[in-house]
Amino acid sequence: MATRAGLLTRTPLRRFSVMEDAELEALEASAPAWLTECKFKTPRRQLAAITRASLSATTLGPVKLVYAHTVGSELAVDFTRQESNYVVSFALAGTNQVTVANEQALCSATRAVILSPQMVAGMHLSDGYAQVHVGIERFALDRNLERMLDRPVTKPIRFQIDMDLTRPALASWVRGVKMLLEDLDEASGLSAVGAEANPWPDFLMTGLLLAQPNNYSEWLNQGQVNGFRPQSLKRAVELIEQEPAGDLSLSRLCSVAGVSARALQRHFREYVGLSPREYVQRVRLEHAHNDLAAGAGKTVAEIAYRSGFTHVPRFAGAYRERYGVPPLVTLRESATR
Template identity: 45%
Template sequence: MLEHYAVVDGAELDRFRATVASFLTPHRLSPAGRSVERIEGSVAVARLGPLSLVYGEHRGAELDVELTEQVDYYDVNLSWQGHNRITCGDEEVVVDGRTAAIISPRMRATMRLSDSYHQLHVRIERHAFERHLEQLLGRPVLAPIRFGQAMDLRNPAAATWASSVRLLVDDLSALDGLAAQSTNESPWSSFLMTGLLLSQPHNYTDQLTQQHSAPRPGGLRRALDLIEQHPEDDLSVERLALAAGIGPRSLQRQFHEYVGVAPRQYVLQVRLARAHEDLVAARPGTTTVADVAFRWGFSHVPRFAAAYRQRYGELPSATLNAG
């Protein structure tokens, strides 16, 4: 599968483990319960912007896997053949033809992979996924998305999403398919991110379902537009209320009712998102963390760095240097 994207084929156990770890999470990998003469595996990787497909298969024995670091992305585990018993904390999910499993950021897991297990990981980068949810909600996402770990593929919406992944695999197998025509971010990435958010329960499901149930008041929309257009400005509650044409208390009440956060918190998250975009896009040597912080209204760089780390899981200097 995904033969045009093969990374290793027929590799022995150590190389198979190292290859998988380089595209997913560092882990320990060992045969389960008995010695074997030879275990080998193959890996293929297709990247589509913030979403990647990582396909792996092995043969020769059951394998025990222990993640040695927390996952820092969203990982949907699908079985193409065989099964995988995944344990995260007190919850256990058996991945097979009827059930997928989702590992969310900051989780650790152990796994038992059946012999001749063929697995597909749909890897979605955390911050791109959360930004995508923010665009759907029209508000900042203040906490990581937490999915229900077991994904019942007999559920019609989940079944459609899994079928879409299979269609993508088929499309990638054709060198002139839709994925091959994409120039920048693949339309598949946005489609699958939206589909997963709609088909699998998570801690923002209620907000996403109610997003279009009640229109936002005009004053609130004017305040939100000002924040989106000029987040670097001095956006006190008083200035936002003046732009909205309502009193500060009414504006704060509408923010809590329709947006879910206070105005100051919304401004902070928009500024952090813009700073993150600049740091990711910056070329080495063209800017500094302080430049980006001041550009988006942060007057105290250490406080900016602390808020950024809490939001994105790393210091802004790490994001800048990764570019």
């Protein structure tokens, strides 16, 4: 198929075909793995039409890239659960009218749509609609933003759903997406390097945060990245990050920081956005998550204790709230990998 010159000049992800010219039911069955769990409906006036679907997909660490194409009729798409991650949809052919609550946005030649976690969308696809879908894991984007701001992200990132691709910053980001898609079709391209060294996920996440308006844009636009922190706060933060399983009581943190409890708590609230206790838990959870993901332990309890937690059920609850899955799931996935 011919794709819009604004993004691509040929069908993307040819090396990663999942299905070609398949029945619509096959696309619906594959949606939970590659898109979002949903139901496709053919308009009543086109019930006799035969709709065919093609799908190609791959992953790069926390980023999922999908090409989908349907032909034969218009389609209504109802999501059957909330989004759990961030999803950007580009139209390569045709249009997609997206509705989220009282908001509407259109995927077309010059506009794209981004969905944030917990959104439930409805879509109307034109006949012959083709799209590139870029999915980014919620917690990976959170961690990327934390690195950019040098402070924890305490509220979910929420993007403006409508993306104007003619805006210079977004146009630059889209060119980067195009380069990645072309690189993926080269077996020895840059995208073929291992997940740890692959530069594409960081580029996509950082660029999206800077280019598309969101509830952290003001912080990012004001240049509040790696900004000033009092030396006393830096000493406390360094201790927490170097010894997450050690004695991190408020009294010890104050002793290391060289300030009173009231001053240290004020510094944490002002420059970190969390209390000292909340920051300690955040760092311990990150330490435990890294060990679980690496399979650096035989049991969840072993890793929890090693990360500074003394109550495993409370750890499991905090972990699930932070990462969206129980710690045992992360540990089992590491064994599978």
